[in-house]
Structures are given as structure tokens and as C-alpha cells.
Amino acid sequence: MAGTENIIEIEDLTKVFYTDEIETHALSGVHLKINRGEYVAMSGPSGCGKSTLLSIIGLLDTPTAGRYTLNGKEVANLNFADRSRIRNQEIGFIFQSFNLIGDLTVAENVELPLTYRAGMPSAERKKRVQESLERVNMAHRMRHYPAQLSGGQQQRVALARALAGSPSILLADEPTGNLDSKNGEAVMKLLQELHQEGSTICMVTHDPRFAAHAERQVHLFDGKVVAEGELNRLLAEVEA
Secondary structure, three states: OOOOOEEEEEEEEEEEEEEOOEEEEEEEEEEEEEEOOOEEEEEOOOOOOHHHHHHHHOOOOOOOEEEEEEOOEEOOOOOHHHHHHHHHHHEEEEEOOOOOOOOOOHHHHHHHHHHHOOOOOHHHHHHHHHHHHHHOOOHHHOOOOHHHOOHHHHHHHHHHHHHHOOOOEEEEEOOOOOOOHHHHHHHHHHHHHHHHOOOOEEEEOOOHHHHOOOOEEEEEEOOEEEOHHHHHHHHHHHHO
């Protein structure tokens, strides 16, 4: 169950992209809180800003304005090195395209982020790799390469890589986007189980069926967080 402790606290967040004297407001005055142990799905039409928001939450990008607190630490304006360090320790990523490295084995892919942890002994890294692969039922493919795996298996390895670092929050960007419905459902079931075991998860999805797996849904439209009823009205206006 979700606790009352905020892992993520975002206040009045804005992101503007500048190209050839054109300003694109990807996010406008976003407020968002995610509690420890919560499972949140962010949804909305293409171009609404959900992937931009996830990139900022994941410290892959910085906001133009606003406040972002992660585990009580202000992180909106950190330099690249500090963002990288905190990202490696606090955040686990699952991407639509798996992002596995082709010439590394399954075990080496899962271990790679841990090699950037200063002072973590090799034995501890190997233990974490073993445990996280067992958790996603992929330990038997440890010595295989990504090309030898199906899409569903690759996504489970990517999930193991995210889990190995014991992150404060798992961020999933369209985790079922490159999978057929059967493998997509299997990944969603795994995320549901991880949430029940206490993981905090924030997922971006365009699929209402998968969004329904989360305990709370956040809807974005035109760079703003909107209520579900308002989202439906805005979408109807666009389609009219």
C-alpha cells in the first residue's frame, strides 16, 4: 500500500524548447506528488508532454522553471554529474525499446549500471544480478545475448536491470509499446506484482487498458495535468 511519504514532489514545473526563434511549451505549470509505494500511470494524447515529464522525473532532462524534489532533495537544477549519480542510485528505467547492449550478455547488461556505484564489491554486484534475474524468471538465460531473446524476454531483462540497483522509484516509458498483447500483459502483471511487493512505479502509457493497472492515473493534455472528465471534454473538442 502507498504510504504518505513523498518520493516525488513537483511544483509549478515548466519546460520550454527553443528552436529557430519558436518557443514550444512542452510542460506548463505542472504539479505532481508521488508517494512511496504508489503505482501511478501518466496518460494523454501524443505530444501532451508525458514523456518530457518522465524525462525530467528521471533526471535525463532539466526543467525551464519550477521545483522538483526527489526523496527530500531539491534536484531541478543539479549539474550533469550530480544528476547522473543520483539517477544511478535512485531511479530504475524501463524503456519501450528495451535499450539492452547487444554485445553484452544478459548478466552483463543487468550488472552494467552497478559498475558505476563507487565501492560496490564485485560479489555484491553478482548477487544483485542473480536475484533480479530470478525475480523476472530470466536467470536461466544469464549467459545469452539480447539477440537470442524474444521481445518479451528482453523487456524482462531490462526490468531486472532496473531492479538490480534497488531504486527508490521505477520509471516505465511505454514498457509494452514494442510487445504483442500477450507479452505486454505479462510485463504488466510483473509490474503489478512488484508494486504489491512495495515498489514505487510511475508509468507512461497511451493504452487505457494498461493505465487501469495503476492505482492512480494522472492525465496530461497540452502540457498540463487535467482531471479525467476535463481530458475527455478536451479530446472531444479536438475531434469535433
